[in-house]
Amino acid sequence: MDWDKYNQKIYNKNYSETNITHNFQCDYNQEMISLRFKILNKYCKNKKVADFGCGTGSYLIPLSKITKEITGIDFSKNMLNILKSKIKNKNYNNIKIYQGNIKNTSLESGSFDVVFSIATLYYIPEVEKVILEMNRVLKKGGIAIFEMGNLWSLNTLVVRKAPTGVKSFHISPAKMERVIKQAKFKILECKYFQLFPMCSGPLYLKLLANSKWKMILGKKIRGGMLDEIISSFPLFKHFAFRYLFICQKEKDL
Numbered sequence: 001m002d003w004d005k006y007n008q009k010i011y012n013k014n015y016s017e018t019n020i021t022h023n024f025q026c027d028y029n030q031e032m033i034s035l036r037f038k039i040l041n042k043y044c045k046n047k048k049v050a051d052f053g054c055g056t057g058s059y060l061i062p063l064s065k066i067t068k069e070i071t072g073i074d075f076s077k078n079m080l081n082i083l084k085s086k087i088k089n090k091n092y093n094n095i096k097i098y099q100g101n102i103k104n105t106s107l108e109s110g111s112f113d114v115v116f117s118i119a120t121l122y123y124i125p126e127v128e129k130v131i132l133e134m135n136r137v138l139k140k141g142g143i144a145i146f147e148m149g150n151l152w153s154l155n156t157l158v159v160r161k162a163p164t165g166v167k168s169f170h171i172s173p174a175k176m177e178r179v180i181k182q183a184k185f186k187i188l189e190c191k192y193f194q195l196f197p198m199c200s201g202p203l204y205l206k207l208l209a210n211s212k213w214k215m216i217l218g219k220k221i222r223g224g225m226l227d228e229i230i231s232s233f234p235l236f237k238h239f240a241f242r243y244l245f246i247c248q249k250e251k252d253l
Contacts, residue, residue, distance in 0.1 A: 003125045003167050004075065004101060010166050011076040028198065028218030031225045036118055039246065041066060043143045047113035050137060052102040052130065053120025057083040064095050071096040073105055103129035107137045116145040125169045128179040135183045141251045144185060147244050148176050155241035158197040176243060185247035192231040193242040
């Protein structure tokens, strides 16, 4: 089975601006998006940036206001058409858009200061190829920011029954570190989220897989999101779903 083409077909057929727009009414989503933007703003300002799996531009368009240049790549023609409609007839001269597989892009080697991939790599088979591709297109000392899904999380059990039909590809924390090391990245920081699944799951996970967790874990305590605080405990982080890595390409390559 060619899982890339399988997921691509689903995204092209079933996903629209209506059902992929973030729910900003949810405190958890608001806090998660704010946290991502805080990190991206820190590293992307006045830089040449690539967004791997840009979708409809939820991160690409806002970041275009602070970046020197930003390039978006996605395999979904449908999503890119939505993105193009958003920027049509508007002054977004520093945005470039390409349709393609982020495991093997046509981007020039060593040409970007920052590459990021948000909420995308969960659905990519052979994710190590994407990490290697990030390294290839980055300049020496460049920054890669990306999220991966933990195979040993409760969320993995839930998404296997996801009604969307999209195939997920989560890997173990040990493999994450191995993939990053093989790509010759240095981990600057790793953040952990989503110890509990935040959508409906199978009956045996009814208590733990519940959307009400978003209301609770989206709260802030002493400036930090409760979800991150809990998920970062030494034992719990091994079972948290979302791993957000900030890495740097080795300078002596």
